[in-house]
Amino acid sequence: MKVNLWNKECRLFAKVKKAGVLFLALLLLSFSGCSSSSQPKGSGEATVELKLAHFFPGTHPAETELIQPWAKAIEEATNGQVKITSYPNQTLLQADAIYDGVENGIADLGLSCFSYTRGRFPVLEVFELPGVTYKNSKVASKVAWEGIRQLKPKEVQDTKLMMVLTTGSGDLFTKVPVRSHSDLQGLGIRATGLSAQTLQVLGANPVAMPQSEAYEALSKGVVKGNLAPVEVLQGWKHAEVTEYLTLTPFLYNTLFFVTMNLDKWNALAPDVQSAIEKVNEEYFEKVAMGLWDKQNEAALKWSVETKGLKVITLSQEEADRWITLVTPIQDEFVAKMNEKGLQGKEALDMVKELSEKYNQQY
Numbered sequence: 001m002k003v004n005l006w007n008k009e010c011r012l013f014a015k016v017k018k019a020g021v022l023f024l025a026l027l028l029l030s031f032s033g034c035s036s037s038s039q040p041k042g043s044g045e046a047t048v049e050l051k052l053a054h055f056f057p058g059t060h061p062a063e064t065e066l067i068q069p070w071a072k073a074i075e076e077a078t079n080g081q082v083k084i085t086s087y088p089n090q091t092l093l094q095a096d097a098i099y100d101g102v103e104n105g106i107a108d109l110g111l112s113c114f115s116y117t118r119g120r121f122p123v124l125e126v127f128e129l130p131g132v133t134y135k136n137s138k139v140a141s142k143v144a145w146e147g148i149r150q151l152k153p154k155e156v157q158d159t160k161l162m163m164v165l166t167t168g169s170g171d172l173f174t175k176v177p178v179r180s181h182s183d184l185q186g187l188g189i190r191a192t193g194l195s196a197q198t199l200q201v202l203g204a205n206p207v208a209m210p211q212s213e214a215y216e217a218l219s220k221g222v223v224k225g226n227l228a229p230v231e232v233l234q235g236w237k238h239a240e241v242t243e244y245l246t247l248t249p250f251l252y253n254t255l256f257f258v259t260m261n262l263d264k265w266n267a268l269a270p271d272v273q274s275a276i277e278k279v280n281e282e283y284f285e286k287v288a289m290g291l292w293d294k295q296n297e298a299a300l301k302w303s304v305e306t307k308g309l310k311v312i313t314l315s316q317e318e319a320d321r322w323i324t325l326v327t328p329i330q331d332e333f334v335a336k337m338n339e340k341g342l343q344g345k346e347a348l349d350m351v352k353e354l355s356e357k358y359n360q361q362y
Contacts (some may be wrong), residue, residue: 050084050264053102054111055095058088061291062111062256066165070283077275082268084109102261103158109260118193122340123153124255126347127166129333130198130326132355133250137168137296138362140253141289143354151347160265162258162280165288167229168296170195170252173242174225175218179312181321188223190214194329195227195252201326215241227252229292234299239307245300246312250323258288 052071056062063086071084087093093101098112099120114121115128127144134140144164148156178184185203196206207223211232217223218241226238227248233239265273303309314322330348337344 045081047080048082048264048268050082050108050260051092052084052086052109052111053090053092053098053107054086054088055090055098056088056111060088061295063088066283066287066291067111069287070279073279073283074276077279078272081272082276099159099257099259102259105261105263107261108264109162109258111256111258114255114257115193121153121155122336123151123155123342123347124148125194125333126344126351127255128194128253129330129348129351130194130251131323131330132253132351133323133359134166134169134253134355135249135359136290136362137166137292138290139355139358140166140168141284142358142362143351144255145284145289147347147350147354150350156257156259159259159262162260162276163284163288164258165256165284165291167231167252167254167256167292169249170228170254171230171248172225172227172246172251173230173233173238173309174244174246175221175242176224177244177310177312178225178246179314180318181325187225190217190223190226190228197329198251198326199227201329202322211236214238218242229254229296230303231292231295231299233303233309235295239299239303239309242309244310244312245303246314248314248322250319251326 052067054062054067058064067086067088071086075083087107092107093110095112096116098107098110099114099117101107102110114124118125124144127140127147134143141164144166148161148164172178172189174187174189176183176187178187181202184199186205188205188207189199190209191199191206192208196208199206207217209217209223211228214223214226214232215236215238218226218238225242226232228238229252230245233242233245268276300309300311304311334344334348337347
């Protein structure tokens, strides 16, 4: 009888002991959870993972010299709180869907051209108008970034612009020499969008086609030239199928954006936002604004030295003639802005003033 009672007491004690150990373990876990959630800011916060979409190949300088180093700098500046993964070559979004994709949260960040959705950004077309001379991409990028900050156009307030950058001026590379306005008359030139309108006003015959189809068209004589940044001469091998380059720093400029989903941006802590903006300014000045200059200079050197490309510089009188002829496109821009209740003339005057300023500086 006493043995049975002893056994019952032992079993009861074991149960109580087991329950006590379990309770103690739960209590310790609870304290541990409270401790981790109250860690100081920056030492235990979850990493914000951001996806960036763009259309350039993974080997393009836009990816290797801008996006990758910029993303790494942001990760370091935010102590690992923000990490950016790049999706080049349209693997996440098509080039013309990138801005909308960022706005709608399909991608967190995006790099593309404003002109791929022409009409969506009416005010920003001022930075691509013909008749404004840009000596290089540094000038064109500086004018655009400073101009956007002054204008604060409503059309880009639905995302957070990180920076803008440009190709700078585009030039005419042709199979026959173009030394004057008369040489351009009726000449078939590959061009799209605003460039096509510009060439048409000058009397050329613009032919719309993707850059990827221009090499074959030039080689077969379907077109006699192309209007594009000089880097195309090497990157797309157009120096193999053209013989002349006419410098036209007043005909062409393409504006790119790097932008972020507004909700994602607003969700970041103020100190994290501040750290990112500091990196943005550094990379705009040191990398982005001159990114196309490096490519253009290398391509021109390669084209002249290895392919024998001949460079033509228009006389000042001839250049002025061309600029006068394309001025109606500027007037048309101002009229369209006025119809929309926007300050077109003020925007155009600002661009001309800034371009003169930075053409002297760079």
